[in-house]
Amino acid sequence: MLRPFFSIIRRSFVSNMSERQTALVARGLPKKEPIMGVQDIIVVASGKGGVGKSTVAANFACSMAKLGKRVGLLDGDIFGPTVPLLMNIHCEPVLNDQNLMIPPQNYNVKCLSMGMITPSEGSVIWRGPLVMSAIQRLLKGAEWGPLDVLVVDTPPGTGDVHLSLSQNVPITGVILVTTPHSAAVQVTVRGARMYEKLNVPIFGLVENMRYSTCENCNQRIEFFKNSSTNSLPHKLISLPLHSHIAECSEIGVPIVIKYPESKYSNLFTQLAKKISEILDKQKGR
Numbered sequence: 001m002l003r004p005f006f007s008i009i010r011r012s013f014v015s016n017m018s019e020r021q022t023a024l025v026a027r028g029l030p031k032k033e034p035i036m037g038v039q040d041i042i043v044v045a046s047g048k049g050g051v052g053k054s055t056v057a058a059n060f061a062c063s064m065a066k067l068g069k070r071v072g073l074l075d076g077d078i079f080g081p082t083v084p085l086l087m088n089i090h091c092e093p094v095l096n097d098q099n100l101m102i103p104p105q106n107y108n109v110k111c112l113s114m115g116m117i118t119p120s121e122g123s124v125i126w127r128g129p130l131v132m133s134a135i136q137r138l139l140k141g142a143e144w145g146p147l148d149v150l151v152v153d154t155p156p157g158t159g160d161v162h163l164s165l166s167q168n169v170p171i172t173g174v175i176l177v178t179t180p181h182s183a184a185v186q187v188t189v190r191g192a193r194m195y196e197k198l199n200v201p202i203f204g205l206v207e208n209m210r211y212s213t214c215e216n217c218n219q220r221i222e223f224f225k226n227s228s229t230n231s232l233p234h235k236l237i238s239l240p241l242h243s244h245i246a247e248c249s250e251i252g253v254p255i256v257i258k259y260p261e262s263k264y265s266n267l268f269t270q271l272a273k274k275i276s277e278i279l280d281k282q283k284g285r
């Protein structure tokens with residue numbers, strides 16, 4: 001006779017507790033707020049370092065700009081910023097009258113990076129909370145808008161930068177980048193899981209450096225015959241290893257700008273068109 005009564009009491013106690021706990025947890029988290037004037041935020045990420053995230057982020061941003069979008073590129077790599085080098089921007093951002101940084105622009109892309117703010121030599125020790133506040137400053141302390149897309153290049157892994165981004169701003173989607181070797185694929189799968197847990201949509205995968213094409217006989221040379229990226233989200237493009245891509249990073253002119261007619265530029269155009277289609281579909285356009 002008493003059982004239902006107790007179970008009712010217990011159920012309501014448990015549900016009240018969890019509501020209270022949820023409220024407490026939510027109070028401790030920063031509030032997710034859009035960046036003024038920015039429609040979509042696209043994060044370029046990978047579990048692994050050196051797989052081509054920054055190269056993809058810079059070329060994707062320029063390709064979106066070539067499609068007529070208003071584009072920004074935020075360097076989320078606080079420890080090893082590369083956007084100033086890749087985009088050939090070596091000046092400090094100036095402040096507007098509201099004390100917001102005005103991102104310098106090149107190749108029709110507005111760019112911002114810790115590399116533009118901190119001195120290039122000299123060591124800066126960044127701990128978790130400092131990294132988070134640096135990311136927040138780059139996201140919210142700048143006059144980004146009006147932008148159709150803000151592309152965010154990130155450091156490898158699933159650390160403070162990724163958490164800070166997903167807690168502070170609504171990310172429209174993530175482009176994953178990996179080379180096909182098993183060690184990179186495994187950690188990139190882990191990165192993908194993290195974004196899934198945070199309810200951030202994953203747009204797909206850029207597979208980098210699986211193959212190269214012989215300049216003389218046009219034969220395709222496969223570097224990773226037995227490895228697979230099938231455990232990762234669907235492939236958007238597969239980018240070959242090519243000296244022009246590396247050379248363009250070194251001189252600060254993305255390949256889509258330096259060699260706009262090349263097949264490599266064409267692959268980045270395909271990527272930009274695919275992502276634009278996804279964004280249009282999401283908005284019912």
Ligand SMILES: Nc1ncnc2c1ncn2[C@@H]1O[C@H](COP(=O)(O)OP(=O)(O)OP(=O)(O)O)[C@@H](O)[C@H]1O
Nearest residue numbers: 049050051052053054055156240241242245246249
């Ligand atoms: N498809 C490619 N062909 C030739 N070189 C490439 C290709 N992709 C990237 N690279 C070169 O590989 C190096 C690493 O690329 P990049 O800096 O984009 O990687 P990353 O994932 O951003 O690295 P990190 O984890 O350090 O941020 C660079 O010198 C870049 O020019």
Ligand SMILES: [Mg+2]
Nearest residue numbers: 053054077082
């Ligand atoms: Mg990088």
